[in-house]
Amino acid sequence: MTDADKGTATADTPADEEREPLGPEDHTGDDLGTPGPRLSRRAPYLVGFLGGLGLLSAYAVGNAVWSIRSVLVQILVAFFIAAGLNPSVRFFERRGMRRSLAVLTVMILLLVAVALFLVAFVPVMVDQVKAISNSAPDWLDSLQRNRRIQQLNDDYQIIDKTKEYVTKGDFVSGIFGGALGVGLAVLGAVANMFVITVMTLYFLAGLDQAKNALYRLAPASRRDRVRKLGDRVIDGVGGYVSGAFVVALCAGVSSLIFLFAVGMGNYAVALAFVVALLDVIPMIGATIGAVIVTAIGFATDPTIGVICVIFYVVYQQVENYVIYPRVMSKSVDVPGVVTVIAALVGAALLGVVGALLAIPTAAALMMLTREVFVRQQDVS
Incomplete structure (x- = not known):
């Protein structure tokens, strides 16, 4: 091939990247051979392998959900409380308040009501619970005068055991496993209440934004109906x-x-x-x-x-x-x-x-x- 022919080939012939890729029919015996057919997606091994992966994934997700079940319950309770307080928030919104200010007003009123209840009624309740505990042995004595109940007590010592349990000074702590158990139970209850209160505030403050974000996941043709059903x-x-x-x-x-x-x-x-x-x-x-x-x-x-x-x-x-x-x-x-x-x-x-x-x-x-x-x- 002359230099002119080379120049013509260079100018007129497409480069290597424009050449057609070799197909199976272009392979000769000197190459590595013609590729065989693809592995069937219905092959038993492949189906079993993918099914096993699916089961393992489902088990992992279920185990993760079960491990955080207490948190999910707290979220669920906070959502229901927020939904219950939302009508009060809307009441203040209709009076011209911004959503954030209405939420703050409702929560302050709620906390004030809880504080008044604790101050006014909890001391009385504690005294009355003590009075019930102190009166319980006398009540059990009066029950013991009944012939049928006295016979049951003679057979099983139910009243005697109950009286002994109630008259002990530490029967309340025994329910929770001692003083340490009482402290841990109270601490856990306070922590749960704090977490639920904080999440309730977040749900109340961002309820409209959260609803709109969820509604936008629906197709545009059905979004209005989804919004009405959700509301x-x-x-x-x-x-x-x-x-x-x-x-x-x-x-x-x-x-x-x-x-x-x-x-x-x-x-x-x-x-x-x-x-x-x-x-x-x-x-x-x-x-x-x-x-x-x-x-x-x-x-x-x-x-x-x-x-x-x-x-x-x-x-x-x-x-x-x-x-x-x-x-x-x-x-x-x-x-x-x-x-x-x-x-x-x-x-x-x-x-x-x-x-x-x-x-x-x-x-x-x-x-x-x-x-x-x-x-x-x-x-x-």
């Missing part, structure tokens, strides 16, 4: 939390007035607080509170015990059919059987916290099922 769920949760507080407050105030009226003023504040606290627990909370008050009423005077039975039977009917439906009518719409099932499942999963959160969760799931799945089935 209804959050409003329902907030309404349930606020309503549960109102119902419990009614139970506590009613018990306080009743106990003063029947002559149990020495224990009225402590027992009314116990009734209000337990009334928050669905299904069984109000009954447990009534049983506690009635038992102390019988121990004080059988006539007072009978009056307690009548009062709480009547009050629970009023609460179940008058107070609760009126308070919760705009928040949750859950049939009775679903309420029972949800409370049982929630209690089995997360204990008391699960039972508290079960009903609004069930209401949200029922609403989403009705608005999404049932409507889709109706048009298909």
Whole structure:
């Protein structure tokens, strides 16, 4: 080839990078041979290997979630508290306050209310708990006069063991495993309350931003509907939390007035607080509170015990059919059987916290099922 031919080849022929890559048909026997077919994605070994990796990944994720379950419960409780306080924040926002200032106002009012409760009622409650502890041996002696109970005590020494346990000065510390256990339990409770309070503040302050960020994950064509459904769920949760507080407050105030009226003023504040606290627990909370008050009423005077039975039977009917439906009518719409099932499942999963959160969760799931799945089935 002459220099002219080389120049022509250089000018007219594409460079090496423009040459076609060699295909399988271009390989000769002098090369490494023609590549074989690709490994089938349905090969048993490959399927088993990828399936094993999936199982290991699922196990690792599940183990990680289980190890942080206490933190997840705190987050869940903080979210429900924030949802319950959100209507109060909106009340101040409608009066012209900024969101941050409204959140600060609500939290200050809440802390002031808690502080007033601690100052006004906790010392009285402590004294009344001591009075109940001091009176318990006398109550047990009065029970022991009953022939049937005396026979059971002779056989099993139930009353003697209970009296010995109650009269000990350290029976409260024994519940928690000694003085160190009491200190650790109190410290853990204070730490949990602090963490939940801080997370509640964050949820309240950034609730709108968090909702908008989640809603933007939905497709634009469905974003408006997702926003409306999400707002209804959050409003329902907030309404349930606020309503549960109102119902419990009614139970506590009613018990306080009743106990003063029947002559149990020495224990009225402590027992009314116990009734209000337990009334928050669905299904069984109000009954447990009534049983506690009635038992102390019988121990004080059988006539007072009978009056307690009548009062709480009547009050629970009023609460179940008058107070609760009126308070919760705009928040949750859950049939009775679903309420029972949800409370049982929630209690089995997360204990008391699960039972508290079960009903609004069930209401949200029922609403989403009705608005999404049932409507889709109706048009298909």
